Amino acid sequence: MAAVRISSRSGLPSLLLYLGIGIALGQDGIFDVKFDNAELTQVIGYAALVVILAEGGLGAKWKEVKPVLPAAAVVSTVGVAISVGITASAAHYLVGLDWRQALIIGAVVSSTDAAAVFSVLRRVPLPPRITGVLEAESGFNDAPVVILVVAFSAVGPVEHWYILVAEIALELAIGAAIGIAVGWLGSLGLRHVALPASGLYPIAVMAIAVSAYAAGAMAHGSGFLAVYLAAMILGNSKLPHWPATRGFADGLGWLAQIGMFVLLGLLVTPHDLVDDFWPAVVVGLVLTMVARPVSVFLSLAPFRIPGREKVLMSWAGLRGAVPIILATIPMVSGVEGSTRIFNIVFVLVIVYTLIQGPTLPWVASKLNIAEDPAEADDLGIESAPLERLRGHLLSVAVPAKSKMHGVEVGELRLPAGAAVTLVVRENQSFVPSPATVLRRGDELLVVATDPVRDRAEERLRAVAEGGKLAGWLGTGGSAASGTPGTPGPQGGSAIPQAMKLAKKLGGAGADTRTDTRTNPRTGVNGERQRHEDTSPSPS
Numbered sequence: 001m002a003a004v005r006i007s008s009r010s011g012l013p014s015l016l017l018y019l020g021i022g023i024a025l026g027q028d029g030i031f032d033v034k035f036d037n038a039e040l041t042q043v044i045g046y047a048a049l050v051v052i053l054a055e056g057g058l059g060a061k062w063k064e065v066k067p068v069l070p071a072a073a074v075v076s077t078v079g080v081a082i083s084v085g086i087t088a089s090a091a092h093y094l095v096g097l098d099w100r101q102a103l104i105i106g107a108v109v110s111s112t113d114a115a116a117v118f119s120v121l122r123r124v125p126l127p128p129r130i131t132g133v134l135e136a137e138s139g140f141n142d143a144p145v146v147i148l149v150v151a152f153s154a155v156g157p158v159e160h161w162y163i164l165v166a167e168i169a170l171e172l173a174i175g176a177a178i179g180i181a182v183g184w185l186g187s188l189g190l191r192h193v194a195l196p197a198s199g200l201y202p203i204a205v206m207a208i209a210v211s212a213y214a215a216g217a218m219a220h221g222s223g224f225l226a227v228y229l230a231a232m233i234l235g236n237s238k239l240p241h242w243p244a245t246r247g248f249a250d251g252l253g254w255l256a257q258i259g260m261f262v263l264l265g266l267l268v269t270p271h272d273l274v275d276d277f278w279p280a281v282v283v284g285l286v287l288t289m290v291a292r293p294v295s296v297f298l299s300l301a302p303f304r305i306p307g308r309e310k311v312l313m314s315w316a317g318l319r320g321a322v323p324i325i326l327a328t329i330p331m332v333s334g335v336e337g338s339t340r341i342f343n344i345v346f347v348l349v350i351v352y353t354l355i356q357g358p359t360l361p362w363v364a365s366k367l368n369i370a371e372d373p374a375e376a377d378d379l380g381i382e383s384a385p386l387e388r389l390r391g392h393l394l395s396v397a398v399p400a401k402s403k404m405h406g407v408e409v410g411e412l413r414l415p416a417g418a419a420v421t422l423v424v425r426e427n428q429s430f431v432p433s434p435a436t437v438l439r440r441g442d443e444l445l446v447v448a449t450d451p452v453r454d455r456a457e458e459r460l461r462a463v464a465e466g467g468k469l470a471g472w473l474g475t476g477g478s479a480a481s482g483t484p485g486t487p488g489p490q491g492g493s494a495i496p497q498a499m500k501l502a503k504k505l506g507g508a509g510a511d512t513r514t515d516t517r518t519n520p521r522t523g524v525n526g527e528r529q530r531h532e533d534t535s536p537s538p539s
Helices: 002-010 016-024 037-060 062-091 099-109 116-121 128-140 140-154 161-193 198-219 223-235 241-266 278-301 307-315 319-328 329-333 338-368 450-469 499-505 526-533
Strands: 378-386 391-397 417-423 428-430 441-451
Touching: 002 499, 016 241, 016 319, 016 338, 037 116, 037 128, 037 198, 037 223, 037 319, 037 329, 062 099, 062 128, 062 140, 062 278, 062 441, 099 128, 099 319, 116 128, 116 338, 116 428, 128 140, 128 223, 128 307, 140 161, 140 223, 140 319, 140 329, 161 198, 161 378, 198 223, 198 428, 241 319, 278 307, 307 338, 319 329, 319 338, 319 417, 329 338, 378 450, 391 450, 417 450, 441 450
Parallel strands: none
Antiparallel strands: 378 391, 391 441, 417 428, 417 441
16 A cells, blocks of 8 residues: 555656566566566456446446547547557657557557556646546547557457458447446446445446447457446436445455556566667657657647647656556457567556656646646545435535535525435534535535435535536526526425325434524524534634
């Protein structure tokens, strides 16, 4: 775990540290462990990549990915083709590799690594558009690259380019269809069927994502694309016990990275890397300074993306374990010179990850693209289904920068059938009144019936982003009332159905009715006065 902390503080993908551990254990290392099973490494690497892609998909925010989805799709297909052509030409003419070896290297290193991108970009405060393109690209481009590497490594002549293009398009279409179907069906089941234990939800989510990969591969489609899309749908479906699921997936992703990187370090023979060091530097230089920028600028030409953002995307095309894993494919296939291909790719990844990873924040700062990390705070909402009571408990955490700070409970204007029944503040819990003022750091317990569960969460997020005037300012989530300015259902005269649920759960929050059309600061009851006497006023 010390390696995790070091990589987090240095800005380096954990790849390098774990590769170093593997090298130290392997040949020419401290323990001199002999390991040369490329086929086993490839199988384990594929399995680890499935877990890493699933973790990345679960963490991808649809509101960030949706606007840039076409751009990410073009970069991960057309951009890959451009990068392969330029890099392969450099490997052939500058390094002297034959065309098959050059094309394999060009395809292998044209894939950005999901693990490296996820681990670095989520610590760099970049605009959502850039983060969305880079993360989606790293999840999408593995599929076409794998097809290219397998085709170039096959025995016999390489197929015509139009056959390869048609094959890639078909496999991507099959994988996308299966991933979307599995993700949608899985999220539907998890949201409407209460599992017997909360600890089963994280396992079920990962099992569904891995099933998408298996189904895609069995249907001769892209399993990698299927698992990423399925995980993305699951991650944006407001599943029960989501924070626990997210933490489990994150831990599993780290475990997959550690095992994969150490194994790759064991596979390499350090003294064999010396002869291939400068060829790797030359190929990497062309890839980083020519192939990647040209592919980004050409493929994103139809989109309205500023030039400085394209420059940053060019520099943020991080390589990691994925290219090294793909370099084992020609070794397993018995391609002539496959060991040299592996060594060149290995050196290239290490050298340019050392350069690109730590300098990415500096480049973003120089381009005036970096954002304030505090602005990225999101309203934390965890849901637990109440199947027998036909309702949901929403646990809402108010982050430091949320505009929900200073908003009164009655001003949330939740839809009929939803109510705030408990507030936890500074390790003390109390039943709020409609005039209770919410503050940063508060945790709320919201009871919502099945029909309004989604609208209640939508309204909470709208207030968190737009404050108490979210409905008037055009912020989403104004379903609480038909028109702005009308009283929200939380202040209605009838006892909402959510109060019945609250009473069944212990009676908390049974009296939360008020008329929000009156001045909430007149006629303050004793309960609100007690809360304000013991809590600092909102700043």
